[in-house]
Amino acid sequence: MRCKNCQHTQLAQSPIVQKYCHIANKVRNKVIMSLQDDCTLDCIANDNNISPSTVNRYLDQSRAIASxxxxxxxxxxxxxxxxxxxxxxxxxxxxxxxxxxxxxxxxxxxxxxxxxxxxxxxxxxxxxxxxxxxxxxxxxxxxxxxxxxxxxxxxDRFHIVAMLTRAFNQYRAQVMKRFEKTSRNYRLLKFSWRLYLVSEKKLSNVNAYYDRHIRQQVTSNERVDLGLLVDERLMADYNVMQSIMTNLSHRDMDGLTDALYPSEQISS
Structure with a gap:
């Protein structure tokens, strides 16, 4: 504001906001507290009607991570x-x-x-x-x-299962590439690959559907069995993977130990 007598200007100050700032202190404190929660900078910005760059600046200033x-x-x-x-x-x-x-x-x-x-x-x-x-x-x-x-x-069990499924997928791709792209065996292994990674208990023996890739009416369990019949070692890999996943979910240590040392010939 400007003084009518001396024409000097002064900046109005208030405990509600900091000097040279138009965002209230309560909003700033709320943002700093929200930085400790499991949410993104955009979510915090939207909740407080400010920009994500302002939230990022408060993060640097307050050193919320160090606190x-x-x-x-x-x-x-x-x-x-x-x-x-x-x-x-x-x-x-x-x-x-x-x-x-x-x-x-x-x-x-x-x-x-x-x-x-x-x-x-x-x-x-x-x-x-x-x-x-x-x-x-x-x-x-x-x-x-x-x-x-x-x-x-x-x-963490998640990383063990992820490592198993990644190894199984690598060998499945190796077996698939042995066949011509127009062959039935190639299509069996190429498509619906997610079914091989599903727990056996979740596969259905009742609900049939038409698989356009193999031009056949099958259930999800039958679809997996058809693909595993292409290669014996692939079937052994599948059995080991399913056994380990089952024993991990049941917390069966003895069963897990047996599954880690299978008698079948599996891929490297």
């Missing part, structure tokens, strides 16, 4: 990574005791960054950790064994 780092470690932890701002991968550590609260989010997933974070805790605190759940990342396992003396490593 999530706690001074003690949970008894049961889970390690992983996620894709964050600018498509960069960040390391995340959470409490695996049911509440799944965030323990720490690091700016990258480099080995040195992760080691430096955990080494900031004394050995007595790291010795309290009993279990660490993770994927098949090799240096996660190395860090866990070296820095946590009393921990037990737990591999």
């Amino acid at each position: 999530l780092i706690k001074q003690e470690l949970p008894i049961n932890m889970a390690l992983g990574e996620f894709r964050g701002v600018n498509q960069q991968l960040h390391f995340i550590c959470i409490d695996n005791d049911g509440n799944h609260k965030i323990q720490a989010i690091l700016p990258d997933r480099y080995k040195r960054t992760i080691e430096n974070y955990f080494l900031s805790f004394p050995i007595q605190e790291r010795a309290r950790v009993k279990t660490i759940s993770m994927d098949l990342n090799s240096y996660y396992q190395e860090i866990a064994r070296r820095l946590f003396p009393n921990t037990q490593i737990i591999i």
Whole structure:
């Protein structure tokens, strides 16, 4: 505003907003609190009627990621990574005791960054950790064994199943390429490949449908059987994969051990 006597201008100030800012402090605080939730920057921006770039600026200013780092470690932890701002991968550590609260989010997933974070805790605190759940990342396992003396490593079942299905699909593609593209065997393995990855219990023996690729009326179970008959080793791979998936879902350790060492000839 301008003074009528001296013609000098002054900026009106209020405790509601910061100086040179038109966004209320309450909105800013709400955005900072929302950054700790499981939602995107666009969702936070839409909820508060501001732009995503403003949310990103508040993220940098408030150092919300650093504020999530706690001074003690949970008894049961889970390690992983996620894709964050600018498509960069960040390391995340959470409490695996049911509440799944965030323990720490690091700016990258480099080995040195992760080691430096955990080494900031004394050995007595790291010795309290009993279990660490993770994927098949090799240096996660190395860090866990070296820095946590009393921990037990737990591999996430999802990654085991993903590795199985990926290996099965690779051999299925190898067998498929042995045949001409116009042949029936090629079409059996080329199309409806997702059915091979479904649990056997979810395949139907009753509901038939017309498969235009093989020009035949089949059920989903019959469709899988027709494809497996093309190659004996492919059928052995399928049986092993299904056995491991079943034992993992039932938490049957003895059955899982037997399934990991099959008597059938399977692919490499």
